[in-house]
Amino acid sequence: MTKNAEIIAVGSEMLTPQRLDTNSLLVTEHLNLLGVEVVMKQVIGDDLERLTAAIRTAVARSAILIVIGGLGPTQDDLTREATAAALNRKLVLSLEQESILITRFRQINRPMARNNIKQAYLIEGAEAMPNPHGTAPGQFLSTSCGAVALLPGPPRELKPMVEHELIPRLRPVLPRHVIRVRTFRITGIGESDLDTLIAPVYTKYTNPTTTVLSSPGDLSVHLRARAGSVSEADALLREVGNPIAELLADRVYSENADESLEMVVGRLLRKHRATVSTAESCTGGTIAARLTERGGSSDFFTAGYVTYTNREKQEVLGVSRELIERHTAVSEPVAAAMAEGARRRSGTTYALSATGYAGPEGGTDFDPVGTVYLGVSGPGGTRVVRVRYGRDRDRVRLLATQGALDLLRKTLLKG
Amino acid sequence: MTKNAEIIAVGSEMLTPQRLDTNSLLVTEHLNLLGVEVVMKQVIGDDLERLTAAIRTAVARSAILIVIGGLGPTQDDLTREATAAALNRKLVLSLEQESILITRFRQINRPMARNNIKQAYLIEGAEAMPNPHGTAPGQFLSTSCGAVALLPGPPRELKPMVEHELIPRLRPVLPRHVIRVRTFRITGIGESDLDTLIAPVYTKYTNPTTTVLSSPGDLSVHLRARAGSVSEADALLREVGNPIAELLADRVYSENADESLEMVVGRLLRKHRATVSTAESCTGGTIAARLTERGGSSDFFTAGYVTYTNREKQEVLGVSRELIERHTAVSEPVAAAMAEGARRRSGTTYALSATGYAGPEGGTDFDPVGTVYLGVSGPGGTRVVRVRYGRDRDRVRLLATQGALDLLRKTLLKG
Numbered sequence: 072m073t074k075n076a077e078i079i080a081v082g083s084e085m086l087t088p089q090r091l092d093t094n095s096l097l098v099t100e101h102l103n104l105l106g107v108e109v110v111m112k113q114v115i116g117d118d119l120e121r122l123t124a125a126i127r128t129a130v131a132r133s134a135i136l137i138v139i140g141g142l143g144p145t146q147d148d149l150t151r152e153a154t155a156a157a158l159n160r161k162l163v164l165s166l167e168q169e170s171i172l173i174t175r176f177r178q179i180n181r182p183m184a185r186n187n188i189k190q191a192y193l194i195e196g197a198e199a200m201p202n203p204h205g206t207a208p209g210q211f212l213s214t215s216c217g218a219v220a221l222l223p224g225p226p227r228e229l230k231p232m233v234e235h236e237l238i239p240r241l242r243p244v245l246p247r248h249v250i251r252v253r254t255f256r257i258t259g260i261g262e263s264d265l266d267t268l269i270a271p272v273y274t275k276y277t278n279p280t281t282t283v284l285s286s287p288g289d290l291s292v293h294l295r296a297r298a299g300s301v302s303e304a305d306a307l308l309r310e311v312g313n314p315i316a317e318l319l320a321d322r323v324y325s326e327n328a329d330e331s332l333e334m335v336v337g338r339l340l341r342k343h344r345a346t347v348s349t350a351e352s353c354t355g356g357t358i359a360a361r362l363t364e365r366g367g368s369s370d371f372f373t374a375g376y377v378t379y380t381n382r383e384k385q386e387v388l389g390v391s392r393e394l395i396e397r398h399t400a401v402s403e404p405v406a407a408a409m410a411e412g413a414r415r416r417s418g419t420t421y422a423l424s425a426t427g428y429a430g431p432e433g434g435t436d437f438d439p440v441g442t443v444y445l446g447v448s449g450p451g452g453t454r455v456v457r458v459r460y461g462r463d464r465d466r467v468r469l470l471a472t473q474g475a476l477d478l479l480r481k482t483l484l485k486g
Numbered sequence: 487m488t489k490n491a492e493i494i495a496v497g498s499e500m501l502t503p504q505r506l507d508t509n510s511l512l513v514t515e516h517l518n519l520l521g522v523e524v525v526m527k528q529v530i531g532d533d534l535e536r537l538t539a540a541i542r543t544a545v546a547r548s549a550i551l552i553v554i555g556g557l558g559p560t561q562d563d564l565t566r567e568a569t570a571a572a573l574n575r576k577l578v579l580s581l582e583q584e585s586i587l588i589t590r591f592r593q594i595n596r597p598m599a600r601n602n603i604k605q606a607y608l609i610e611g612a613e614a615m616p617n618p619h620g621t622a623p624g625q626f627l628s629t630s631c632g633a634v635a636l637l638p639g640p641p642r643e644l645k646p647m648v649e650h651e652l653i654p655r656l657r658p659v660l661p662r663h664v665i666r667v668r669t670f671r672i673t674g675i676g677e678s679d680l681d682t683l684i685a686p687v688y689t690k691y692t693n694p695t696t697t698v699l700s701s702p703g704d705l706s707v708h709l710r711a712r713a714g715s716v717s718e719a720d721a722l723l724r725e726v727g728n729p730i731a732e733l734l735a736d737r738v739y740s741e742n743a744d745e746s747l748e749m750v751v752g753r754l755l756r757k758h759r760a761t762v763s764t765a766e767s768c769t770g771g772t773i774a775a776r777l778t779e780r781g782g783s784s785d786f787f788t789a790g791y792v793t794y795t796n797r798e799k800q801e802v803l804g805v806s807r808e809l810i811e812r813h814t815a816v817s818e819p820v821a822a823a824m825a826e827g828a829r830r831r832s833g834t835t836y837a838l839s840a841t842g843y844a845g846p847e848g849g850t851d852f853d854p855v856g857t858v859y860l861g862v863s864g865p866g867g868t869r870v871v872r873v874r875y876g877r878d879r880d881r882v883r884l885l886a887t888q889g890a891l892d893l894l895r896k897t898l899l900k901g
Binding site for chain 1: 501502503504506507508509512514515520523524525526527528529531533536540543547601616697699741757759766767770772773774775777778779780781782784787788789790791792793794795800801802831832838844846847879880883
């Protein structure tokens, strides 16, 4: 039997047009891993009456309630008071928490303002959850059928408290089972084509569940299996995941949920002891920026040339004037010459190039806005692909960058 | 007298760890402009009972309720049913909506599935809000003290409906007054320093309200004045905004909320009929990428050189080997030589350079990780600034890029 959870985020600033409650995502992720489903989320301003009513209703409705924020020292911080009122319990001064507070202020050499003492009050029966990154302790209260937890709002305080304090306390409250996840990170296919391809497999199963997440040029498929043991869960993941992996073939660039395409490319370059340079036009430096995003990229990246004008393509990359005049700067031969020029100039094992019409202006009948030629040059020769990415400039640049990195990845896999 | 609003986002997919309810931000922004405050937001899964209860409570508590999502044709789409039940009203088939639906399916040449007829049902007394981008009409219902609106979840359907259908219907329901906003976009100062600087001014006023929004290297101050007329509101904005503008001086790069730093730089370059090139090391192409982000950037941008190795700095930018050996590649003279080299090579009016330790490796006692030298070279000579940006690589790259663009902005303002 599973238990349901609700999350309440507290704070008037969370109700402005600029702020999203992202904290609840972290909490949801951890609750889901425990097999707990989040059935409702609320964002409530600093209003004692509304907050108390919402907590009272949530506790009556769901086994687990997580309240995030409103644990600070100011008058606006009402989570402790509202939760105590909703549960008909008192707030009690904890001498232990008071002494922790005093020590903390002494350590940071700041006088403790009088209102800080609020943070040493616990709901009757609640256990304090230590907060090494801030002054507000969390609170955890077991109830007859579940639990109520109060957590601080700042993400760098919240995250460690969820991982090290909340989850270990929730686990014994919950029925026992195991959740295992398998992830495929994919590029070079659109979301609906991906779904058409793999839906015949995954729709036959309700366990594991399958989720497809998409951002431009980058998709991921998540399988989540639930079973009595790790080996049972892993067997379920193999049963559904292996045929999906076969269908997706080399469109899967990683099975590690945290490994981005540029990380995979960096890993492959290091493995081959190879280096890379870039010759960019329409992507304006974004391929170089992606390749150098992570520390240690100087192991494989040497140089990037953003050649926005024809003169630069000639001068820096040695693309001949005749070639540009004959084919235009956005063409297969120029993309090839750019990659070859960058490789020659910088002496790298590989070079990538991109030239195209990012828009909104430009384009021809044959190569309308959104057309990009991506080139890769390496020991095995030079290859250019022509791609079409629609009419939105940001999207064209992003997809062209992703496409160029994927071209290098596939070249490295063969090489 | 103001009215309060609540927003309910409907859909189980909104309760996963991957999805945020961003729709409510758009709606909040528009409601705020009407002087309506959002006091609570909820996300609820596809569950008739929970949804009905939440709508019933919200309507009893707040004058305006906006329900987003759950208007599709499938069994999971329960917003219509839940709202009708919560308000004790019937759902009535609208023959007009039925005929709109049938026409729409004929136009897109697809058979209308039987369950689509659900979308032609309106809550008794509600008015349909047309949806040119989808099959689900919105619904608007005036109540004794406010209104209830149902809106579709897909952002491209939601946005035009909010702007063209919802807001015009809400306006007559609300008390009349005017909201005017003044924005300062700021860089080159930290959030707490900014607040220390301007808080003595803005804390004296409750109208306009002042909000400071911060992202790394980029801050904005928003003043919102509320009054009976535009001229009264504008007078309030001047009263508070002018002293703030004076205190911030040239740290304000724009008073247009939608104008980014690279847009300002592009505008100034165009105004001076000037061009720019870049010589980047630690920023890895991100300065070039920012400068070329928008269409038409070929008017002022010609070339970017990402010189990650010493050899590239010598070969491409003509930085002398002796200079690098004497001062190291991360130094004021090398930053100056890089900018001068890029300017000479590409023949641009200005050139920007960046060389530093982005981390996590590298650095010296004098120049630890996070130290970056930013250079600008132009008709008035070459200038280098040394900055320290902490130890987080992403942040160092982002702040160095922002710092370089701001250096060019300030140079252009003087030039």
